[in-house]
Amino acid sequence: MNEYYKEALEMNGELVTNRRMFHNYAETGFELPQTISLVMKKLTEYGLKPYIVGKSGVSCTLGQSGKTILLRADMDALPMSEKTGLNFAATNGNCHSCGHDCHTTMLLGAAKLLKQNENKLKGTVKFMFQPAEELLAGANDMLSAGILENPKVDAAMGIHIKVGYENSNVGSITYAKGTAFYSGDAVRITITGKNAHGSTPEKGVDAINIAAHMVISLQEIIAREIPCTEHSVLIVGKIQGGDTVNTLAGNAVIEASIRATTQESRSFLKKRIREISENVAATFRGDAIVEFLYGIGPLYNNPILSEEIANYCKEICTEEKVKEIPTACGTEDFTSIAEQVPSIMINLGAGSIEGGYSYSIHNPSMIVDEKVLPLGSALYAHCATKYLENNL
Ligand SMILES: [Zn+2]
Ligand SMILES: [Zn+2]
Structure with missing residues (x-):
């Protein structure tokens, strides 16, 4: 058995305790006081010197000069009430339903393993x-x-x-070589018309009618303008407008989300959403303001690094359990890092x-x-060690 995995299994009790504490804290966004405090405490206990980066990120390094590999884990939960019934479930209206409590725990475990083996490292490991x-x-x-x-x-x-897929049992690994996740953007379109009594529609501009035409027209970008070889998604997830049943609506708001596999498609979608929205509104004598609320580009797994890291994973999880998969439709903000350095x-x-x-x-x-916790810690530690060994 791999040495790191053996050592990680020996500290399983500590990993489970840590994970259940993070799970119970379930803090969201940038406000993670209890989570950060435990991360800092544990890293210090392991002999590292953690420091805050940006609003509420934590980092530290170990090893010696040479190349530097960054290991990343996210720490935030989601604003939804937990329904697991577990005795360590969060009770504050939030929930670690994306598994970031596990990621944080696994990376903390890796920090302990790597610190214990620091003299064998051929370079530097940075934790994020x-x-x-x-x-x-x-x-x-944290990048800024x-x-x-x-x-x-x-x-x-x-x-x-x-979790929750066929064959997603502990020990299985999937990865994409190249584009791993779609881009994701949220857009708000605010439509301004003009109120009028229902008996005199000619005196008003119906914002709801404009919104309806807009919802249909926007789909034509997907149906007619994006090549069929480049899959993209556009959904209108929210629509609001009007005040009462017998009055033309003076205002309406649409919120939509878009996903694409390339930066080119993403930019094209954004450009056409703006053009179509403004033109549809103008066609029916109204106005539209298009705002992109937030977004992230597609996540690109560097193909050479992907191949290399997949091979290291196979040394712990066996050849047949590590599989290459196509692009997945989700989004990941690890993209911000992957846009700057080769990443997986x-x-x-x-x-x-x-x-x-x-x-x-x-x-x-x-x-x-x-059971994923010791395995995740071992994978982080093993992949970092081997990367540094083979990229002097
Ligand atoms: Zn998530
Ligand atoms: Zn997540």
Whole structure:
């Protein structure tokens, strides 16, 4: 058995305790006081010197000169009430239903393992515990605060757990070579018309009618303008407008989200949403203001690094359990890092449907197989060690 994995299994009790504490805290966005405090306390206990980066990220380094690999975990929960019924469930209206409590725990475990083996390292490992992944803002905040500098980072690795799928049992790993996740953007379109009594529609401008035409017209970008070889998604998830049944609506608001596999398609979608919205509104004598609220580009797994890290994973999880998969339709703010340095994010099985773990991420009933914790710690530590050994 791999040495790191053996050592990680020996500290399983500590990993489970840590994970249950993070799970119970379930803090969201950039406001993670209890979570950060435990991360800092544990890193210090392991002999490291953690410091805050940006609004509420935590970092530290170990090893010696040479190349630097960054290991990343996200720490934030989601604002939804937990429904697992676990005795360590969060009770504050939030829920670790994306598994970031596991990511934080696994990376803390890796820090302990690597510190214990620091003299064997052929380079530097930098740790990145980031806030606000669910807001697609935390990685960018740490990036602006210099997470990739001093020492300069040469490559980065992240892990996301995968639960509630067939074959997503602990020990299985999937990864994409190239584009791993879609881009994601949220757009708000505010339509201004003119109120009028229902008996005199000619005196008004119907914002709801404009919104209806807009919803249909926007789909034509997907149906007619994006090549069929480049899959994109556009959904209108929210629409509001009008005051009362017998009056033309003076205002309406549409909120939509878009996903694309390339920056080119993403930019094209944004450009055409603006053009179509403004023109449809003008056609029916109204106005439209288009605002892009937040967004992130597609996550690109560097193909060479992906191949290399996948091979290291196979040394722990066996050849047949590490599989390459196509692009997945989700989004990840690890993109902000991957746009700057060669990076890879792997998906690590943490419970399968056939094993009784039927709820997937972002479901408040999701339960994770905690056997993933020592494995995740070992994978982070092993991949970093081997990367530094083979990239002198
Ligand atoms: Zn999530
Ligand atoms: Zn997540």
